[in-house]
Amino acid sequence: MLAIAIEERLVYRGDFALGTLMRFLPIVTQVFLWTAVFSATSRGDIAGYSRNDIVAYYLLTMLSRAFSSMPGLAGGIARSIRDGSIKKFLVQPVDYVAFLLATRVAHKLVYYVVAAIPFAVVFFLCRGFFPPAPDAATVAAFLLSLVLSFLLGFFMEATLGMLGFWFMEVSSIVFGYMLVQYLLSGHMFPIDMLAGIPSGLPGTTLADVVTWLPFQFTAFFPAAVWLGKVQGGELVRLLVLEVAWVVVMVVACRVAWARGTRRYSGFGG
């Protein structure tokens, strides 16, 4: 499976490297936007982020998104439920979720090998924006948070795809998920910036609420760890929370699969 994925990717490596580089273009505009924002305000930082921090933050979220984003996963599952190709996993002694996970791991690994070059180039060029490299423990926590974000992203999307057992068309649900994800994961801006906004619940800000949700772990959290925005006990607490969310999503995915396959009926073929 790994071999197939590698072959697939390497055929279009030039195209691919270019595509990866292009993905950094929106960040260029973001950098200019934030630079302009900082030039107009007299403060040196916004929600604890200096301008350089913000640039580094956006670059780091690209990295965490490279781990947590699962393009086409939910849609693919829903499609195979709809067109019936999921049948083969029901009769074969292969676990569907494990199969999907293995495929994703293979794809991601190859992706990192090929994308490493453009990523390295961009990060090297932008090294001036980063604070000095954190200590080994922080790096370890960062790597752990990336692996966890991969698992969390995978099981969230897989569970979403399993909804295809109940709904014929999940694309609108997936879209809604993407919207929420984009806004609350920190892809658009650091979650800390919501700290000044009341959530409506007494005594809590919007940032508090968002921190409890799983989305922030797929973009914001790893970046915040690297930049030293979460440290010590808070870091440990959030890592535990992330593990808890992974477990919740694994269970949800399994339950959805078990319930769904019981509901599912395949004809013909």
Add this chain to the structure above:
Amino acid sequence: MIRYLSILGTFVRACLVRDMTFRANFLLECLTSLGWMSMNLAFYLLIFTFTPEIGRGTGWTREPFFAFVATGLIINSIVQALFMPSAEELTEMVRTGGLDAVLVKPLDAQFLLSLHRFDFSALANGIVGLVLLAWAVSRFDAPPPPVAWAVYPLLILCGVAILYALVIMLAAATILMGRNQSLYDFWFYLTNFSRYPAEIYAGPWGGPLRALCTFVIPILLVVNVPARVIAQPFSSEIWGPVAGMVGAALAALAVSRIVFQRSLARYRSASS
């Protein structure tokens, strides 16, 4: 000309009928684009909780900036509704050989290829843009003078023309390369630069980028000039950019026409 207009009318009717046949889907697509847009608006609102202005001394405070965003919404929604669906289909046509059938029709190929399919749900964003514009303008200290209101629609049209020329040239690239799945991606990345006021592109990197996106690919003019006319204090200095934009729009249309014709001439049918 009359013949082309009546054909255009037929296309519009056909697409409206098609959209209205799948009404739920149509509504869903409207909601989709509204969703993305409101998220962006939320982001801008958040930014303005931290700063009074985007860029020191640029004049892009909250209300003018939202007028800028509204202008962008209006222009982009027109392009998305009128031209993008056809351009995307062209990519598919080159691959499948369906382009041959178009070329033998007794009509101008560029007209037929760029205007045969519409996506009316994209206009939802434009309507929100109009509302947003009205809100922003009503809160200005000084309302825009009548002359600004007179020039504004013309500049919107020019913005649409520049973007149309870009779409056509990207589509022409499709014909040449035979495959361009990332047309939409490329479009997204390119127009991304036009989303914010040109003033933010400053400094040793921003200056050249601003020049490139103003004079070579006039993408920065698209939203900036009309937004400036309506949202910034009106002065006679604006006539330079206005003339520049009209010129850029005409030039872009001409160049895109030439590029499109050339690439059609080099098209070799894919079907056997």
